[in-house]
Amino acid sequence: MIPKNTIDIILEKYWDGESTLEEEVTLKKYFSSTEIHPEHQQFAPLFTYFERKQDIHIPEKETKVVKLNSRKWISVAAVFAFITASLFIFNRYQDSNKLNQGFAQAEIGEVDDPEEAKRITEEALMMLSKKLNHSQNIVLENMAYVNKANIFIQ
Numbered sequence: 001m002i003p004k005n006t007i008d009i010i011l012e013k014y015w016d017g018e019s020t021l022e023e024e025v026t027l028k029k030y031f032s033s034t035e036i037h038p039e040h041q042q043f044a045p046l047f048t049y050f051e052r053k054q055d056i057h058i059p060e061k062e063t064k065v066v067k068l069n070s071r072k073w074i075s076v077a078a079v080f081a082f083i084t085a086s087l088f089i090f091n092r093y094q095d096s097n098k099l100n101q102g103f104a105q106a107e108i109g110e111v112d113d114p115e116e117a118k119r120i121t122e123e124a125l126m127m128l129s130k131k132l133n134h135s136q137n138i139v140l141e142n143m144a145y146v147n148k149a150n151i152f153i154q
Contacts (some may be wrong), residue, residue: 004039011027031044
């Protein structure tokens with residue numbers, strides 16, 4: 001039988017988390033024996049509980065290792081990506097056709113009156129002229145900056 005003082009010291013270390021593995025084995029042996037001091041009886045269920053739980057063995061299930069064929073998954077991913085891209089392009093093409101058909105229907109029209117045709121042509125040329133002049137002014141402004149930079153380079 002282990003002296004009561006020795007068990008008290010080991011228990012104190014155990015509760016503080018400072019006991020060694022050998023001391024914990026000593027406590028397990030002590031509490032699994034039939035010679036336990038009456039003051040230590042209250043701790044016996046704790047140590048016997050751990051001992052009983054260690055004896056329980058859970059049967060291991062047979063596990064199957066499923067090997068994934070990477071080539072198969074890569075081909076599935078490629079097909080998925082191809083279909084997704086095709087649907088995206090098809091939808092964009094359909095939207096573009098609807099838009100173009102709307103413009104074509106709005107702009108199609110024959111003008112029988114020569115004066116009306118002349119007026120429409122003049123408006124279109126005037127708009128084109130304004131856009132061209134605006135673009136030319138922007139280019140000239142930017143060329144001024146380029147010319148200033150050329151002065152410093154030479």
